[in-house]
Amino acid sequence: MPSQTPHQFVAVLDFGAQYGQLIARRVRDLHVYSQIVPCDIDAAELKAMGPAAIILSGGPASVYADDAPDVDSGVFELGVPVLGFCYGQQIMAARLGGAVGHTEKGEYGPATLVRDGASMLLSDTPAEQTVWMSHRDAVSRVPEGFRVTAHTETCAVAAMECPRRRLFATQFHPEVRHTAWGNKMLETFLFHICGLEPTWTMDNLVEELVGGIREQVGIGRVILALSGGVDSSVVAALVHRAVGEQLTCVFVNHGMLRKGEPELVEQVFRRQFDVPLVHVHAEERYVRLLCGVTDPEEKRRRIGSEFWKVFFEEAQKLDGVEFLAQGTIYPDIIESGARKTGGKASTIKSHHNLIPFPPGVHFDLIEPLDHLFKDEVRALGVALGLPEAMVYRQPFPGPGLAIRIIGEVTPEKLAILKDADAIVREELDAYNARLFDQTGERNSEHSCWQYFAVLPDIRSVGVMGDERTYARPVIVRAVESSDAMTADWAKLPYEVLGGISSRIVAEVAGVNRVVYDVTPKPPATIEWE
Ligand code: XMP
Numbered sequence: 001m002p003s004q005t006p007h008q009f010v011a012v013l014d015f016g017a018q019y020g021q022l023i024a025r026r027v028r029d030l031h032v033y034s035q036i037v038p039c040d041i042d043a044a045e046l047k048a049m050g051p052a053a054i055i056l057s058g059g060p061a062s063v064y065a066d067d068a069p070d071v072d073s074g075v076f077e078l079g080v081p082v083l084g085f086c087y088g089q090q091i092m093a094a095r096l097g098g099a100v101g102h103t104e105k106g107e108y109g110p111a112t113l114v115r116d117g118a119s120m121l122l123s124d125t126p127a128e129q130t131v132w133m134s135h136r137d138a139v140s141r142v143p144e145g146f147r148v149t150a151h152t153e154t155c156a157v158a159a160m161e162c163p164r165r166r167l168f169a170t171q172f173h174p175e176v177r178h179t180a181w182g183n184k185m186l187e188t189f190l191f192h193i194c195g196l197e198p199t200w201t202m203d204n205l206v207e208e209l210v211g212g213i214r215e216q217v218g219i220g221r222v223i224l225a226l227s228g229g230v231d232s233s234v235v236a237a238l239v240h241r242a243v244g245e246q247l248t249c250v251f252v253n254h255g256m257l258r259k260g261e262p263e264l265v266e267q268v269f270r271r272q273f274d275v276p277l278v279h280v281h282a283e284e285r286y287v288r289l290l291c292g293v294t295d296p297e298e299k300r301r302r303i304g305s306e307f308w309k310v311f312f313e314e315a316q317k318l319d320g321v322e323f324l325a326q327g328t329i330y331p332d333i334i335e336s337g338a339r340k341t342g343g344k345a346s347t348i349k350s351h352h353n354l355i356p357f358p359p360g361v362h363f364d365l366i367e368p369l370d371h372l373f374k375d376e377v378r379a380l381g382v383a384l385g386l387p388e389a390m391v392y393r394q395p396f397p398g399p400g401l402a403i404r405i406i407g408e409v410t411p412e413k414l415a416i417l418k419d420a421d422a423i424v425r426e427e428l429d430a431y432n433a434r435l436f437d438q439t440g441e442r443n444s445e446h447s448c449w450q451y452f453a454v455l456p457d458i459r460s461v462g463v464m465g466d467e468r469t470y471a472r473p474v475i476v477r478a479v480e481s482s483d484a485m486t487a488d489w490a491k492l493p494y495e496v497l498g499g500i501s502s503r504i505v506a507e508v509a510g511v512n513r514v515v516y517d518v519t520p521k522p523p524a525t526i527e528w529e
Contacts, residue, residue, distance in 0.1 A: 008196055010034040011051035013041065015069045015087045016059030021334065023057055023085070023175045025373060026183070031198035032190050035371060036334065043074025053081050053194040056088025058173060062137050063087070063094045071095060081166035081194045083121070086135055089160065089169035096143035096167075103154055106136040110178060111152040113159075119149035121161055121168045121188055125181040131158070131172035132179045138171055166193060202383045206241070209368045209380075213242035216366060217323055223363070224325040225311050226251040226269065226277070228261045230393050231327025231369060233268070234377050237384040238368055239325045240275050247325070248276045250314045252307055255283030255414065256400030259422040268390060282310050290402060290409040296529035299409070303399040308356050316361070324355070324363035328370045329377055394450045395484060403529040407457030412510075419508045420474045421453040427500045428478060431492070448490045451478035453504075454517075454528045462512030464505075471512035474504055478516075479526055487521040 010027050012034055014020030020036040027034035037046065039056070046054070054075060061068045069087075073095045076082060084092040090100045113131040115122055131152070139157040142148060146167070150159035161168045168189065174182030190196045222239055226232050226249040239247045249269055253262050262279075269275045289302050315321060357363075369377050381391035397403055401421070405413050428451045435447045454475040462469040476497070481487035501514040517524070 008032065008052045008199070009050075010053045010055060010190070010196075011046060011049065012036045012055045012057055013039040013071060013075070013088075014057050014059075015039045015071075015091070016057065016061065019057040019059055019087075021331075021373075023055055026175045026186055027055070027190065028200065028373070028376065030183075030187060030190060031200045032196050033200040039069045039071055041072070041075075043072040043078060046072075046075060047078050047080075051080055052196055053083070053190065054078075056082065056084035056091060056169075058086030058088060058134070061087065063090045063100050064137075076165070076167060081189070082168070083189050084169035085173055085175065086171060089157075089171050090137055090139060092167065092169050093139040093141075093143055093146075093157075093160070096146075098139055098143035098146070099141040100137050101140040102136060103138045105154060107133040107152065107154050108135075109133065111155070111158075111172065113150050113152055113172065115150045116148055119159065119161060120163050120193060121170070121185055122149055122159060122181075124188060125184055130178070130180050131170075131174075131182070132176045133172050135171060139169075168193070202379055205376075205380065206238070206383055209238055210242040213239055213366060213368055216364075217243050217246065220246065220322040221318070221320050222247045222323040222325050222366060223315050223318060223321045224249050225307075226265060227398070228257055228265050228390075228393075229327070229396065230374075230381065230391060231329055231377060233265075233327075233386055233390050234381040234384065235325050235327045235366075235369060236269060236275060237273060237381065237386055239366065240273055241384060245276055248278060248318055248321070250278045250280060250311055252280045252282055252310045252314075254286040254303065254307065254400065256286065256303070256402045256409075258396070258401065258425070259418040264387075264389060268387060272385070278314055280310055280314055282306075285310070287409070287411055292408060294407050296403055299402045299529070300399045303402055305356070307398075312358050312361060315363075322364055323366050325366040325368070326355070327377075328367040330369075330371050330373050333370055397527060403527055404452060404454045405457075406455065406528060413455055416472060416474075416508060416510050417453060417455045420455070420504050420511060423503045423507060424451055424453045424476055424478075424500055427496065427503065428492075431496050446480065446491065448478045448492070449481045449487070450484075450526060451476075451490070453477070456528075460513050464512065469512045471510050473513040473515055474508070474511050475528070476500055476514060476516050477526070477528070479521070481521075481526070484526060487526050489516075489518045489520060492516075 010032055012020040012024045014036050024034045024036050059069060071091050076096060094100050110130050111133045113129050115127050138155050142157060142160045146160045146162045148157050148160050152158045155171050158172060159170045173179055174185045224236050226236055236249050251265050270277045289306055293299055378391050401417055402409050405417055428448050432447045454477055456475060459470050460473055462471060478490040478492060479487040480490050497516055504511055504514050
């Protein structure tokens with residue numbers, strides 16, 4: 001549970017890695033707090049959490065498979081309304097005495113749903129409508145007390161309900177946008193069936209989080225490692241709102257940030273918010289640390305461990321600090337499977353925010369964002385008054401520009417890369433802004449998601465004026481993606497690419513050639529190292 005639990009919440013029981021995330025997002029979009037819990041949670045434990053509604057997610061398994069994820073039947077006896085989707089409908093039917101069988105052919109993609117008689121869940125939706133299906137198994141007999149409320153051509157029980165017990169389910173997925181009336185169904189469930197109020201707003205959230213931090217911290221002192229990234233910046237603004245000067249931010253400037261970023265951190269935190277800020281100039285220390293190192297993983301390792309060394313050196317200079325605030329966010333926790341969610345959203349990568357405390361050093365952690373998705377963190381940042389450049393900062397690797405310089409990192413290469421990268425960002429920020437004006441969407445189909453310059457460890461021949469040059473090329477990388485797991489190279493207009501190229505060769509000394517990376521991920525990665 002989050003340290004600051006809102007009064008009313010929806011528990012999403014997750015029956016398959018990541019299926020619950022989208023549902024939790026949709027519910028929160030309707031201003032009701034929701035939280036993912038493992039599907040096999042004990043009914044008594046779930047009751048103790050006090051959910052106002054329960055949603056059973058879809059999942060990839062067959063209910064009759066040996067290792068099929070299961071649900072405690074007691075969940076249906078709590079008196080709390082339950083809504084199941086897809087696998088959620090099937091497990092509800094199987095546990096309550098109905099039957100599930102294989103359909104003759106599976107149903108994948110859009111399907112026409114036809115309503116059968118009265119339905120609480122489907123009220124206010126048309127008699128025929130498009131829904132999104134993705135299943136092979138389906139309910140073949142509904143449990144006693146249930147009625148079938150809709151079917152499709154291939155699925156006899158596309159929706160079922162038992163209004164007396166407030167149990168509802170659909171074979172289709174109301175949480176995906178392709179189900180035209182899916183949001184309406186969720187609204188009906190949350191607001192009419194469960195009687196919830198749409199009170200989970202940013203203003204309430206700020207108030208709740210601030211109250212929780214004050215309670216946890218009391219008169220104690222808090223330290224925070226500010227990286228210039230979105231999450232640590234939002235935590236800094238939030239903790240500062242809660243406990244003011246009891247917070248000290250330590251900004252370890254390793255010299256690998258992009259042009260203008262250390263200045264932005266200074267501007268926002270020292271001048272706008274007036275936060276006690278220790279700016280550690282570790283640039284030279286890092287150049288020495290990386291001298292002669294060419295292996296990417298070795299660069300990552302050195303930069304990561306040095307960061308915490310520098311940070312704890314500073315932390316130990318401050319008296320009476322008990323707490324360390326961290327920008328851990330919900331996906332970090334879901335993806336790590338490390339704590340709290342457990343269950344089927346299984347371990348994907350180790351919790352990357354684990355802190356290597358030196359021996360004998362301990363702080364209590366404050367992680368106020370640990371139940372927020374990234375876009376909620378951004379919205380919180382805006383509500384707290386952080387500038388857009390910080391809140392909408394594109395993903396940027398912890399080791400920074402060091403892994404965008406192929407081979408050894410030197411001050412000369414860093415200077416070239418920072419200047420070239422600033423031009424790429426300026427030009428593509430402007431391109432994205434033009435698309436935003438045209439489409440009104442921040443991430444429209446062709447907007448770039450991440451874009452930067454890379455400096456390879458080679459030189460090539462060129463000619464400038466009458467002079468032959470032997471100088472460095474710069475690689476431009478710009479990708480479209482939504483989650484960095486896969487990505488495609490951005491189909492930028494030639495004039496945009498041409499503009500970037502001519503500016504870089506004209507404005508950055510030591511560069512005589514610009515190339516564009518046209519490889520998707522996979523097989524390439526987004527970064528070059
Ligand atoms: P790749 O290069 O693996 O990158 O396609 C996927 C996403 O992760 C970011 N990235 C990192 N982030 N530390 C980080 O914090 C790292 O070492 C690191 N390497 C890659 C990358 O920028 C992209 O968004």
